[in-house]
Amino acid sequence: MTQSLPAIKPGTATAELDYDAASQTGVLHLRGDWRQKARRPEPGSPVLPLAMGSLRFDCADLTGWDSTLLIYLHELRRHCHYRSLAVAWDTLPAGANRLLKLASGSSTTPQAMPTPTWSWLGKVGLRSLEAWGRVVDVLTFVGELVLACLKFLFGRARLRWSDLALEMVKAGPQALAIVALIGFLMGLILAFIGAIPLKWFGAEVYVASLIGIGILRLMGAVMTGVVMAGRTGAAYAAELGSMQANEEIDALESMGIPPMEFLVLPRFLALTAMLPLLGLFGDLVGVLGGLVVGVFYLDLTFMQFWQQLMQTTKLADLFVGLFTCWVFGMLIAVCGCLRGIQCGRSSEAVGQATTSAVVSSIVCMVIATAAITVVTVALKI
Amino acid sequence: MTTPPPIAVRGLTMAYGSRVIQRDLTFTVRRGEIFIVMGGSGCGKSTLLRHLIGLQTPAAGTVLRNGQDFWALSDAARDRIKRNSGILYQTGALWSAMTLAENIALPLHQFTRLRPGEIRDLCAFKLALVGLAGCEHYYPSEISGGMRKRAALARALALDPEMLFFDEPSAGLDPVSSRRMDDLIIELRESLSATIVVVTHELASIFAIGTDAIFLDGESRTIIAQGSPKDLLNQASPLRVRQFLTRGGATP
Numbered sequence: 001m002t003q004s005l006p007a008i009k010p011g012t013a014t015a016e017l018d019y020d021a022a023s024q025t026g027v028l029h030l031r032g033d034w035r036q037k038a039r040r041p042e043p044g045s046p047v048l049p050l051a052m053g054s055l056r057f058d059c060a061d062l063t064g065w066d067s068t069l070l071i072y073l074h075e076l077r078r079h080c081h082y083r084s085l086a087v088a089w090d091t092l093p094a095g096a097n098r099l100l101k102l103a104s105g106s107s108t109t110p111q112a113m114p115t116p117t118w119s120w121l122g123k124v125g126l127r128s129l130e131a132w133g134r135v136v137d138v139l140t141f142v143g144e145l146v147l148a149c150l151k152f153l154f155g156r157a158r159l160r161w162s163d164l165a166l167e168m169v170k171a172g173p174q175a176l177a178i179v180a181l182i183g184f185l186m187g188l189i190l191a192f193i194g195a196i197p198l199k200w201f202g203a204e205v206y207v208a209s210l211i212g213i214g215i216l217r218l219m220g221a222v223m224t225g226v227v228m229a230g231r232t233g234a235a236y237a238a239e240l241g242s243m244q245a246n247e248e249i250d251a252l253e254s255m256g257i258p259p260m261e262f263l264v265l266p267r268f269l270a271l272t273a274m275l276p277l278l279g280l281f282g283d284l285v286g287v288l289g290g291l292v293v294g295v296f297y298l299d300l301t302f303m304q305f306w307q308q309l310m311q312t313t314k315l316a317d318l319f320v321g322l323f324t325c326w327v328f329g330m331l332i333a334v335c336g337c338l339r340g341i342q343c344g345r346s347s348e349a350v351g352q353a354t355t356s357a358v359v360s361s362i363v364c365m366v367i368a369t370a371a372i373t374v375v376t377v378a379l380k381i
Numbered sequence: 382m383t384t385p386p387p388i389a390v391r392g393l394t395m396a397y398g399s400r401v402i403q404r405d406l407t408f409t410v411r412r413g414e415i416f417i418v419m420g421g422s423g424c425g426k427s428t429l430l431r432h433l434i435g436l437q438t439p440a441a442g443t444v445l446r447n448g449q450d451f452w453a454l455s456d457a458a459r460d461r462i463k464r465n466s467g468i469l470y471q472t473g474a475l476w477s478a479m480t481l482a483e484n485i486a487l488p489l490h491q492f493t494r495l496r497p498g499e500i501r502d503l504c505a506f507k508l509a510l511v512g513l514a515g516c517e518h519y520y521p522s523e524i525s526g527g528m529r530k531r532a533a534l535a536r537a538l539a540l541d542p543e544m545l546f547f548d549e550p551s552a553g554l555d556p557v558s559s560r561r562m563d564d565l566i567i568e569l570r571e572s573l574s575a576t577i578v579v580v581t582h583e584l585a586s587i588f589a590i591g592t593d594a595i596f597l598d599g600e601s602r603t604i605i606a607q608g609s610p611k612d613l614l615n616q617a618s619p620l621r622v623r624q625f626l627t628r629g630g631a632t633p
Contacts, residue, residue, distance in 0.1 A: 036493050036541075043502065066541040068495075071502045074509070095572035102568060103509040245477070345522035348478030 008032040008061065013040035015072070017048065024053040031061035034069035043075035048085070055080065056088035065096060073100055141338050148258070148265045157261045167270035171232050175278060178231065179224055183215075183282035186223050187289025190214050195298055204298040208305045211290030212313030220283040221321045222369060225328035228275060229361040233336035236267050237357035240340025241350040249341065259341065268333040275329030276322045283321060316381050320372070327368050335361035385448025386411050387544055387576045388433060392442035395428050402428050403602050406442070408595050410578060415570055415590050417610060418580045420597035421625065426580045427471070429597065430548055433578060434468055435459060464492055466544040467537030471552060473529040475521040481508060481532045482517035488539045507535040511565065527558045534565070545569065547579045551586050563589045584626065596622045 008014055013032035020026070026048065034040060048055070073092070077100060080087050089097050118126060151157040194210040240263060243249050249259050287309070294300040339357040343349050388410040395402040402425035410416045418426050431437040432444055435451055444451045446462050454462070475484050485504040489495055495503065508516055511531040521529055530553070537545060550566065551559035563586050570577055581587060587594065587610045594613065596606040598621060606613050606622040613622055624630070 036495060067503055067506065067538075068499070071499070071506045074506050075502070095574070098568060099510060099572045102565075103506055103514075105512065346477035346520065 011038050013038045013069075015041045015046060017046045019049055019052060021049075021051070024051055026052050026055045027058050028055060029058045029061070030069070033063050034065040034072070036066060036068055038068075040068060041072070043072050044079070048079070048083075052085065054086040054088070057091040059091070059093055062093065065093065070096060070099055070103070074103060077104060137342065138338065141341070142334065144260045145264060145268060145334065148261045149268075151261065152265060152269070157265055158257055159261050159266050163262075164266040164269060167266045168274055170235075171228070171267075171270045172274035172277060175228065175231060175274075176281065178227055179278050179282045180285050182223050182227050183220060183285035184289040186219055187211060187215055187286035187291075188293055189289075190219060190286075191290040191293035192297070195293065199298075204294075205300060205304055205308050206312075207290065207294050207298060207300075208308035209312035211287055211294075212309045213317055215286035215290065216283050216313060216321045217317040218321065218324070218369070218373070220286050221279050221324040221328060222365070223286075224275065224279045224282040224325060225332065225365050226362065228271070228278065228328070229332045229335075229358055229365065232271060233332040233361045234354050234358050236333065236336030237340040237343070237354045238350060240264075240337055241343035241353040244341060244343040245345050245347070245350055264333075264337040264341070267337055268330070271333040272326060272329040275332070276325045279322055279325030280318075283318065320376050320381060324369060324372050327372070328365050331364040331368060332361045335364060384412070385445070387447055388416075388578070389445040389448070390433075390442070391445065393429075393432065393439050393444060394441040395425060395432055395437070396440040401440070401602060403597055403604075405603055406595075406597075408604065408607060410576060411593070412576050413570065413574055415566065415577045415579060415592045417587050417591035417594035418578065418597065419582055419587060419594060419625070421582070421599050424597045424599035425602075426582075426597060427548055430546055430578070430580050434466055434546055435463055464488075464540060465542050466546060467540065467542035468546045469530070469534050469537045469548060469550060471548040473521070473526075473533035475529060475533055475536065477521050480518050480520055481513070481524075481535070484521070484532065485536050485539045488536070492540060503539075504535075507538055508532070510538065511535045512561070527554050530554065530562070534562075538569070541573065543575055545575050545577045547577065547581070549581055549583075550579060551581065551583045556585075559583065559586070560589075562586075566590050582625075584628065587626070596625065 008031050011033065013034040014029070016029045016031070018027040018029065032038065032040075073096065077087075077089075089100070092100075148157055152159070191207050191211055194207050194214075195204060198204055198206050198210070240249070243263070249263070252259050252262060291302070291305055294305045295302060336357045339353040339360070343353040386409045390406055390408050393406040394404040395406075406429070418429055420426050428437065432439055435444075438452060443453075449458070451459065451462065475481070476487070479487070482501070482504045485507055486500050489500045489503060493500075504517060505514070508514055511534050513528060513531055513535065516524065516528070516532070521532070524532070530550070534550075545566075547566065550562050554562060566577060566579065567590055569575055579586070579590065591610040594606075594608065594610050595604045596613065597603075598605040600621075606618045608618075610626070612618075614626055
């Protein structure tokens with residue numbers, strides 16, 4: 001039965017079957033270098049004759065092996081088990097045999113969740129319930145936050161003053177530079193663009209009114225809000241999200257420290273307190289930007305600009321802007337903290353939480369701006 | 382010519398900034414050994430592991446891998462050595478945004494030219510090897526801590542490494558799972574003829590699997606005993622080692 005087999009080329013592995021029809025026994029010659037880099041037979045080849053009753057291995061020419069031999073044999077083992085073929089596994093290298101046994105040993109497989117199939121109407125219902133659930137989540141969060149704020153007013157909230165101070169520093173003074181840069185450039189751009197049509201009428205001096213109303217009432221707040229959503233809102237979502245992923249929030253909760261008061265409240269208070277101040281600063285720098293354009297590009301004098309600004313801009317404009325900022329502060333803090341708290345337990349979920357915090361706070365801010373503008377115009381403020 | 386030992390440490394001093402963790406460590410890990418690094422909490426066991434696998438540079442001394450100074454090698458040669466080491470981190474360190482199968486497949490995709498089908502089979506096999514057959518599509522957050530650890534071991538085995546490093550393999554496992562992990566370690570050494578370094582302070586494991594060991598002392602900041610764990614129990618070894626190995630029961 002054993003004829004001399006042809007020599008194997010280096011870098012190849014072979015599995016050849018010697019089948020003796022009389023005794024219905026087969027010998028599988030595993031030869032060559034059974035490693036990842038070698039050319040080797042597919043699992044499931046060669047095909048074993050149906051009549052075969054027993055199989056053993058010949059590993060005399062097996063020069064090396066790694067996991068690729070094991071997956072080949074694993075497949076073979078499944079096949080032989082299915083056909084209840086008697087296999088002399090102990091004719092394999094001892095290590096390979098033991099690893100195979102280990103791999104086919106008992107495994108702990110978690111119970112798969114049954115996934116029911118839904119009809120078209122069922123899917124619509126399911127989606128609606130999901131959407132409603134998200135609304136309920138937001139409302140619950142806002143409600144809890146309001147309660148936490150009330151507790152704070154009565155001095156019973158569980159938060160550390162040092163946290164509050166730290167958050168204020170992070171959301172206030174540390175943001176001054178970026179707000180100054182964006183505010184100044186915004187004033188500059190607005191004045192340049194406004195100067196084009198104003199020049200047609202020889203009404204360059206009205207650039208001061210444009211800047212006054214445009215920056216104080218709207219653009220100062222919007223630019224500050226956008227910067228802070230990207231800077232601080234995203235940071236809140238990432239901080240709280242990775243705390244959620246690391247079970248740190250669970251740890252707080254299990255100690256009876258409500259995360260709403262300990263984590264969310266200081267961030268919410270800090271941002272709502274700081275955003276109007278940042279907005280005021282942004283307004284000042286923005287007007288300065290407009291002034292630069294007025295004086296150096298439109299050849300106005302400082303006094304002309306100043307008088308025009310004072311005559312046409314009301315204090316109410318400034319207050320509407322600051323009120324908008326205050327609303328933005330609340331929105332950014334709520335979106336950032338909510339997404340952070342809702343975060344899942346993986347690194348990817350933290351990224352999603354951050355993205356969705358920034359996107360939803362910007363959307364909310366635009367909606368809020370529209371509402372405030374319509375209301376103030378209607379009320380003639 | 383004899384082959385050089387997989388790991389040889391010569392006069393290694395480990396430090397964070399100016400704070401010295403351990404000084405003047407010299408030992409050799411021979412091929413096929415299950416080498417235990419033991420010592421009390423905070424004595425620098427894990428830091429030593431980070432030095433051995435090349436995550437941290439020595440403050441002084443050398444780490445020789447297969448007879449070559451690890452830090453004198455070129456980047457490419459260092460990467461080859463790193464690819465030949467499988468590491469099981471203390472908490473698993475599975476990539477949380479990937480399923481178990483993707484976790485195991487990543488090194489295979491990066492470093493081998495296997496076909497996708499083969500990689501899939503290999504992932505299934507490695508998971509079966511650690512007793513997690515059929516768990517390919519679970520995310521690390523969906524399975525228990527013990528399963529996570531076993532999945533991390535399957536990832537460490539992905540590239541059939543010659544060297545395996547275990548950081549506290551049985552920490553956080555129940556006694557039965559912990560025993561299974563020990564059996565698996567012994568099995569891997571015998572079947573794959575791998576060299577294994579285990580950082581642990583689990584006494585049962587130390588005696589069950591260790592063939593050689595060093596004891597890092599937190600007070601004198603160096604190795605105070607070396608040898609097979611059973612030999613370290615005899616009266617000749619320092620009191621602190623015997624107390625450690627008998628849970629404080631040894632008398633001077």
